[in-house]
Amino acid sequence: MSTQSYAHEVRQYTIGFIGAAALTILAYLSVKLEWYDATTTAIFVLVLAVMQFGVQVYYFLHLRGEAKPRWQSWSFVYSMAMMLIVVCGSLWVMYNLNYRMGMSGEQMEQRMLEENKKGF
Amino acid sequence: MDWSWLTGRLSADYLPQDPVTIGAAVGMPLAILAVLVAITYFKKWGYIWNEWVTTLDAKKIGIMYMGIALLMLARGGADALMLRAQTALEPLGIELFDTQTFQEVFTAHGSIMIFFVAMGAMFGLINIALPLLLGTRDVAYPFLNSVSFWLFFAGMVIINSSLVFGGFSNGGWLGYPPLTGLEYNPGPGVDYWIWALQISGIGSLLSGINFTVTILKHRAPGMTLMKMPIFAWSVLVAMVLVMLAFPVLTATLGMLALDRVAGMHFFTSDGGGNPMMYINLIWAWGHPEVYILILPAFGIFSEVVATFARKRLFGYATMVAALIGIMFLSFVVWQHHFFTMGAGANVNAFFGIMTMIIAIPTGVKLFNWIFTMYKGSIRFTAPMIWFMCFAVTFTIGGVSGVLMAVPALDFQVHNTMFLVAHFHNVIIGGVVFGYFAGIYYWWPKVFGFTLHDGIGKLAAYAWQVGFVLAFIPLYILGLMGAVRRLDSYDDPTWQPLFIVSGIGVGVIALGFALMVIGMAYSVWKRKELADTTGDPWDGRTLEWSVPSPAPFYNFAITPRVSHRDEWWERKKAGLKVPTRSDYKDIELPKNSALGVYIAVAAGLIGIGFIWHIWWLAIVALIAVVVFVIKRTFDDDTEYTISADTLYKLDKEARA
Numbered sequence: 001m002s003t004q005s006y007a008h009e010v011r012q013y014t015i016g017f018i019g020a021a022a023l024t025i026l027a028y029l030s031v032k033l034e035w036y037d038a039t040t041t042a043i044f045v046l047v048l049a050v051m052q053f054g055v056q057v058y059y060f061l062h063l064r065g066e067a068k069p070r071w072q073s074w075s076f077v078y079s080m081a082m083m084l085i086v087v088c089g090s091l092w093v094m095y096n097l098n099y100r101m102g103m104s105g106e107q108m109e110q111r112m113l114e115e116n117k118k119g120f
Numbered sequence: 121m122d123w124s125w126l127t128g129r130l131s132a133d134y135l136p137q138d139p140v141t142i143g144a145a146v147g148m149p150l151a152i153l154a155v156l157v158a159i160t161y162f163k164k165w166g167y168i169w170n171e172w173v174t175t176l177d178a179k180k181i182g183i184m185y186m187g188i189a190l191l192m193l194a195r196g197g198a199d200a201l202m203l204r205a206q207t208a209l210e211p212l213g214i215e216l217f218d219t220q221t222f223q224e225v226f227t228a229h230g231s232i233m234i235f236f237v238a239m240g241a242m243f244g245l246i247n248i249a250l251p252l253l254l255g256t257r258d259v260a261y262p263f264l265n266s267v268s269f270w271l272f273f274a275g276m277v278i279i280n281s282s283l284v285f286g287g288f289s290n291g292g293w294l295g296y297p298p299l300t301g302l303e304y305n306p307g308p309g310v311d312y313w314i315w316a317l318q319i320s321g322i323g324s325l326l327s328g329i330n331f332t333v334t335i336l337k338h339r340a341p342g343m344t345l346m347k348m349p350i351f352a353w354s355v356l357v358a359m360v361l362v363m364l365a366f367p368v369l370t371a372t373l374g375m376l377a378l379d380r381v382a383g384m385h386f387f388t389s390d391g392g393g394n395p396m397m398y399i400n401l402i403w404a405w406g407h408p409e410v411y412i413l414i415l416p417a418f419g420i421f422s423e424v425v426a427t428f429a430r431k432r433l434f435g436y437a438t439m440v441a442a443l444i445g446i447m448f449l450s451f452v453v454w455q456h457h458f459f460t461m462g463a464g465a466n467v468n469a470f471f472g473i474m475t476m477i478i479a480i481p482t483g484v485k486l487f488n489w490i491f492t493m494y495k496g497s498i499r500f501t502a503p504m505i506w507f508m509c510f511a512v513t514f515t516i517g518g519v520s521g522v523l524m525a526v527p528a529l530d531f532q533v534h535n536t537m538f539l540v541a542h543f544h545n546v547i548i549g550g551v552v553f554g555y556f557a558g559i560y561y562w563w564p565k566v567f568g569f570t571l572h573d574g575i576g577k578l579a580a581y582a583w584q585v586g587f588v589l590a591f592i593p594l595y596i597l598g599l600m601g602a603v604r605r606l607d608s609y610d611d612p613t614w615q616p617l618f619i620v621s622g623i624g625v626g627v628i629a630l631g632f633a634l635m636v637i638g639m640a641y642s643v644w645k646r647k648e649l650a651d652t653t654g655d656p657w658d659g660r661t662l663e664w665s666v667p668s669p670a671p672f673y674n675f676a677i678t679p680r681v682s683h684r685d686e687w688w689e690r691k692k693a694g695l696k697v698p699t700r701s702d703y704k705d706i707e708l709p710k711n712s713a714l715g716v717y718i719a720v721a722a723g724l725i726g727i728g729f730i731w732h733i734w735w736l737a738i739v740a741l742i743a744v745v746v747f748v749i750k751r752t753f754d755d756d757t758e759y760t761i762s763a764d765t766l767y768k769l770d771k772e773a774r775a
């Protein structure tokens with residue numbers, strides 16, 4: 001490897017490392033120091049998580065310019081697909097479960113009243 | 121003076137109380153002591169350290185995996201024997217265990233069988249066979265391989281040491297909260313369970329990466345993906361599942377651990393948590409896990425059937441397609457493990473249908489094996505007998521699985537003995553029989569002599585008969601309403617079935633004993649059973665092209681591959697004797713002790729968390745990081761064998 005590309009690589013990794021660390025610390029502080037109210041914090045942390053994901057993929061995974069056969073790209077696509085299935089599936093399952101099982105008696109009553117108002 | 125900062129919550133209260141556990145707690149350390157004394161007496165420490173502990177040779181690591189797996193099979197089997205003795209005898213007033221101990225024992229049984237027997241034997245066989253089948257010298261990352269094994273070993277030590285000090289989890293092999301939460305289980309038992317799984321699980325993840333890269337990047341020249349032996353394909357898919365599923369396990373257990381030590385509320389009903397989320401997540405790992413275990417077994421059977429039917433495997437391409445189908449489908453069925461938790465009809469129907477669909481690629485494989493045998497000239501050796509037992513038993517298990525995939529029906533049998541019968545049906549009849557076939561099939565390649573075939577067949581028959589006796593009654597009991605994890609019952613009509621089941625476990629134990637006896641006998645008669653050709657079964661794939669036992673460099677000359685059944689085709693075309701100029705210098709990894717050090721440190725992190733000895737956990741964590749960095753900056757990790765030496769070694773090995 002030439003020294004130039006080596007230096008480039010070190011820089012990329014350093015930026016990636018600092019970026020990832022900064023995003024993590026930011027998330028921690030926002031919760032610990034209660035910068036926002038609960039809902040905003042949740043959204044803020046989620047946004048940070050997505051950014052974290054982007055940083056990791058961009059600086060560490062080297063998906064661009066991969067030679068054939070593009071194993072990394074393919075495994076990335078596959079992992080994304082499976083992850084989406086598990087995440088969306090879990091949300092679906094959990095929403096359904098919470099709706100049916102996770103409510104207090106009062107909440108359930110409230111919910112039934114609302115549903116009833118909508119009619120069938 | 122308060123010493124709790126130093127010793128955490130260690131205290132004499134945690135020593136075992138009941139007689140059975142005390143017996144084990146005294147016996148186990150004594151047995152270990154005896155082994156250590158023997159090693160010292162025979163001055164074998166150097167040999168063990170240099171040839172085994174620090175080795176990076178995949179075959180030796182594989183043998184160590186297999187040794188631990190067989191040992192743990194004995195431990196888990198003893199648990200099972202006691203559990204079934206209790207259910208057979210309990211109505212007579214004979215109780216081996218109180219309820220708490222009974223729960224600890226079945227939890228240990230399940231966890232040990234899945235994580236340390238099945239996973240261990242799987243990685244063992246892959247280590248032994250995969251590089252040879254791919255025509256390569258080693259796995260992609262030999263050092264990582266050693267780390268994986270020793271992490272597995274550390275997990276094994278942790279799970280077994282709970283027997284002596286602290287007791288084990290009572291939460292079942294998947295440890296559902298709230299039972300495993302702090303409120304109901306404040307003691308160290310659940311922490312033992314968490315950290316044994318966590319540490320060995322990380323080892324599994326690393327292995328998954330290692331073998332995937334090995335298959336994708338280290339195949340012999342000319343071996344395209346569609347020319348790989350089907351065993352390699354099945355391992356590839358299993359390892360892809362490992363890479364995706366195990367992080368889910370690690371994260372889930374991690375959250376449970378945080379709930380327990382850091383006062384968090386991921387899985388508690390208060391504080392915004394939700395125990396149902398744990399069940400959802402653990403099965404998002406758990407269902408892929410059952411396929412991780414079964415796929416390599418399918419791969420082994422594919423090689424075994426083709427070899428002993430002396431025919432090429434029927435439907436190679438459909439087999440690959442089925443595997444890839446499973447790779448996707450096994451991530452869309454997990455909810456079938458909690459149909460009854462309360463989800464609505466839409467959710468249950470979706471996952472029920474997906475579950476039925478995944479049975480199709482599984483069925484395809486069975487037909488492929490049957491068509492492979494059709495008009496073949498079959499030799500009924502021990503591996504083939506394991507296959508025949510598998511084909512019948514696994515099919516029954518698959519059918520009961522499809523039954524339970526119907527949510528309406530699952531409401532009747534979920535968490536009954538029927539479910540217990542199902543998964544033992546597929547795990548014993550599928551996974552275990554598959555790995556046993558692999559042991560009998562590859563044994564000569566590893567040790568240079570075959571296992572006694574007659575005793576091997578007897579063992580297979582004993583396992584098969586024992587299985588039927590032990591688990592078919594459980595189907596009936598389940599339908600009669602016997603729930604799983606039962607230590608006592610009031611209905612006397614159940615007892616005869618439980619007695620039959622208990623006898624069945626005894627017959628299985630006999631089968632296991634026959635295997636061990638067969639191994640000992642074969643070692644004794646190793647001269648007569650010696651495999652001088654390197655190809656005792658008239659095999660088809662590359663592992664049979666090298667002498668037995670396979671040399672540490674695997675292949676003296678890197679093979680060039682042009683056929684799926686490369687070795688078979690070469691034999692047909694007539695073998696050429698290699699000349700001196702065919703040999704090239706090769707590089708092999710040097711031994712390294714860092715793998716062991718990393719695993720010891722990782723184990724100490726676990727101990728620190730289990731006993732709340734925080735300084736230990738922190739120091740050990742730092743040690744892991746230091747060891748990893750040390751290895752990263754070590755450039756001197758390989759040594760060269762010159763072409764001359766190789767030529768000489770190869771000539772001797774072939775003589």
Ligand code: HEM
Pocket residue numbers: 410411413414456457458475476478479482517518519520521522523524525526530533534535539542543546547550551
């Ligand atoms: C032929 C395809 C299969 C189908 C359709 C199937 C279906 C099912 C279903 C619906 C359940 C949940 C039942 C309940 O909890 O009430 C289940 C449980 C289980 N299955 Fe299967 N299965 C199949 C193959 C396998 C294989 C190959 C393995 C392992 C190698 C396996 C291992 C298990 C285990 C360990 C459990 C439950 C464990 C527990 O709850 O503790 N299954 N299966």
Ligand SMILES: [Cu+2]
Pocket residue numbers: 406407410453454456457
């Ligand atoms: Cu499943």
